[in-house]
Amino acid sequence: MQRFILSKKNHIMTISIILIVIGFVSKLVFKNQMIAICSLAIASVLGVLPIAIQAVQALKVKVISIDVLVTIAVIGAFLIKNLEESAIVTFLFLFGSFLEQRTLNKTRSAIKELTEMAPxxxxxxxxxxxxxxxxxxxxxxxxxxxxxxxxxxPVxxxxxxxxxxxxxxxxxxxxxxxxxxxxxxxxxxxxxxxxxxxxxxxxVGEDTTFGRIIELVEEAQDSKSEAERFIDRFSKYYTPAVLVLAFMVWLIIRDVEIAITILVLGCPGALVIGVPVSNVAGIGNGARHGVLLKGSEIISDFSKVDTIVFDKTGTLTIGNPKVIDKEVYGGNTEKVLSYLASVEKESDHPLAKAIVEYIGDTTLYTVEKTDVVKGSGIVAYVDGHRVAVGNVSLMVKENVPLSEKAKADISSFQERGNSLVLTAVDGELKVLMGIRDQIREGVKEDLQKLKKLGVKNLVVLSGDNQGTVDLVAKELGLTETHENMLPEDKAAYIEKLIAKGQIVAFVGDGVNDSPSLVLAQVGIAMGGGTDVAIETSDVVLMNSDFSRLPHALGLAKATARNMRQNIIIAVGVIVILLASVFLSEWMNMTIGMLAHEGSILVVIFNGMRLLRYKLKY
Missing domain, CATH: 2.70.150.10 (Calcium-transporting ATPase, cytoplasmic transduction domain A)
Structure with missing residues (x-):
């Protein structure tokens, strides 16, 4: 029976919120106390069942867990017939557990997806x-x-x-x-x-680079899953302290009512509710702004980040190469471009696709006697002319003379990080094109916002060549650049930064980014990237919109700050209430519960402020 109840936690959570809504609507709108009491009572009983079962299981192994804390809070609410509090406490706790489990299941599925991609x-x-x-x-x-x-x-x-x-x-x-x-x-x-x-x-096997990626993901996930939440640590000492205090008071003064009052006032309703409310409100705001934040622990870590490491392609850049630079030599350019488009139309190479897209609608000719020169390009006959399309090596093989201007253009194009495509017709160079990935629009301004939010180091790691990486870094004003890096190199660099005491976030979009996404304290995936990168990450920027990153960091800081405020409010009210039991004559259970409920409303409204959060700059 216990196993069945625990397996239906999500169903119980759904039923509980429906009953809570029915209860409040009946009480506030229709003034029907009977339906309100019944609905909230059933919601409380249903909600507390899985929590109480987990509390008992924890106590059996001598652990006073958060489940024990919540169970005591619900029992206390029942003792003073405050069904609203008991129902809300159980629902929010179950909802927080649901979010945690959902994230855990997703990260576990990432390893399976990686394994399925292996040859x-x-x-x-x-x-x-x-x-x-x-x-x-x-x-x-x-x-x-x-x-x-x-x-x-395969290897x-x-x-x-x-x-x-x-x-x-x-x-x-x-x-x-x-x-x-x-x-x-x-x-x-x-x-x-x-x-x-x-x-x-x-x-071969696990020793390959791809096998190492899978291993790194598994290791990083295991280490990250050991993190404890603040409430769990707090309840380890707080719950037994309240129990002991109430029991000692009963032993000394033999006043059952005061002992129960201490137990009830000590039940941390606002503490249990305050952190989940901040968390849920922050996650809700993020979802509305295209940012997926995967849990309260992630929000806390993200808010402390001082170093952000970026993969280049698909993150700082669009990930789709385009023709950026072009030089023409001689006349009849329109016909030459038609010849070029005719040749490239038959290729599925990304550079060929970029050229066809750049040229656009044009006259296409029949291509004959196509000869693919491995590692160099293509030679074909178009409209009776010999057309060579490829790199400098192909031009040398075709004995195409390169003028001093052409050589200077080639050097200049390469310095700007371009991949080169040269086109010669009948042995004469006609067109030089430079193709490269483009930096995302607005990235430079977004990086400045990150600096204003307290990020000290902006680092790019890339598998691309030094010239391309340096070009991007110079344009964006990045702190550090590292090129020609494999996945294991990136992961090792992340570990090195963490060992120095830096709080690191990694932003990427590819399968190769998975180890770094998980090793970093916060992994941030572009939503248009691979499923594996998204599943292994802690934060997802939907639609690969880089501009959402500053909002995500600002929101994480605001949410973490809001959580701390709610904890201070909740603990402060409890301390005042417990102190008032002994230091005043006016304190009783009714007044205490009014203050108790007031603190719950305060933390709820404080948390709800996050729904309206917007980055100020």
Whole structure:
């Protein structure tokens, strides 16, 4: 029976709030005391059942938990026939428990999602010289594997033969595929977008970079789940103290009524309600402003953050490469762009998509004799002309002369962090395009707001090259930059900052960000990022709107401040009430409960102020 009741806690919570609403409406609107009393009594009894069961279980192992505290508060309310308080206390406690459990379940599911993303099979070179599909667990270090277009790379290894482009977003977070050829390193969990390669396995199973990501997430979640809440620590000493005080008074003066009064006045209704009200109001405000805050512990940690570490791609930048710079050489530019669009239209490479989007509607020609030059680009015949589209290496292979101006433009484009695409027609350079990810609009102003909110260090960690990262850092005024970082490097850096005593928040959006999101005291995910990043994070910025971050931090600070205010109010009222029992002649249970209820209303209204919170700058 106990197991059944505990399994229905959420159902009981829902029924309780319905009964509470019925009770108050009956009492205040229809003046029907009977229905009000019955509704609130049933809500109180239903609500206290799972709490009392947990209290008894805790006492069996000699632990005076928050459940014991709440159970005493409800019993005290029943003794003075204050059904409103008992009903509200039980509901809010169950609701807080619901929020905590929901967050825990989501973070646990993240490990499962990561595991499901791992490659399951591989094409292994057998003794007969043929490649056969085997389970990834059957691959050992030193085995030779074949990876085809569209397949996941099953291990960390080195390319032995072949060329292609690999999407390494799951590891580095970068959206632009990376060219791979002989002796290039590859990572498990990444995807070969085009080409065919043979690799030799260097690290397999849990030793791969992807396996390490999963391990880091598991370790970080285990360490974070051990955090205790303030109320639990407080009740460990407070609850037995009140019980002992009431019992000692009864032993000394043999006055049962005063002993019960002490017990009732000592029941921390405002304390139990005050923190959840602040928490729920803060979470509600965040939801209305596109910010998901996952619980009171997160809010408390977030409010103390002094260092925010950012992943670059998809966080500070949009994560969608676009043509930013262009130079043309010679005339007939419109026709050249039509040739370029015709060639790139047939490719699914992100850079090709960016070029097609940039050129827009134009005349398209039939493309013939297409030759893909691995790691360099494409050569094709369009409208009777030989068109070469690719990097500088392709221009060299095609013997395309580069003028001094073109060389200067190439150098300038590279300094600005561009990926280069050159187009030559019949051996003459016609167009140079620079493609790069764009910084999110308004990010610089948002970073300034974070500084005003007390953030001292703004750091960017990226798997991208130094030139690109330095460009972003210079434009945004970041404190530190670190480039060419793998997930384990980012996680190690986060641990280093925490070891120095800094309170760290990490902002990211990719699978590769998951370890850092969980290792940081506060993990913040862009809502448009991967599901794993969102599930492992503590704060989610919905729709990947970076401008919500300053509001989220300001709201966390306001909520934490509000919680402290409510705790001070609740504890202060209890101290005054208990002191008045001994130091005054006018204090009795009725007056005490009026003050008691007043303190509950004060903390509720104080908490509700958070619903109207807006960042002032």
């Amino acid at each position: 399951e099979s591989a094409l292994k070179l057998m003794e007969n010289g043929e490649f056969e599909e085997v389970e990834v667990d059957e691959v050992d270090v030193g085995d030779v594997l074949l990876v085809k277009t569209g397949s996941k790379i 960390d290894g080195t390319v032995l033969a072949g060329e292609g482009y690999v999407n390494e977003a799951s590891i580095t977070g970068e959206s632009v595929p990376v060219s791979k050829k002989k002796d290039s390193g590859v990572y498990a969990g990444t995807i070969l977008e085009n080409g065919t390669i043979q690799i030799i396995a260097n690290r």
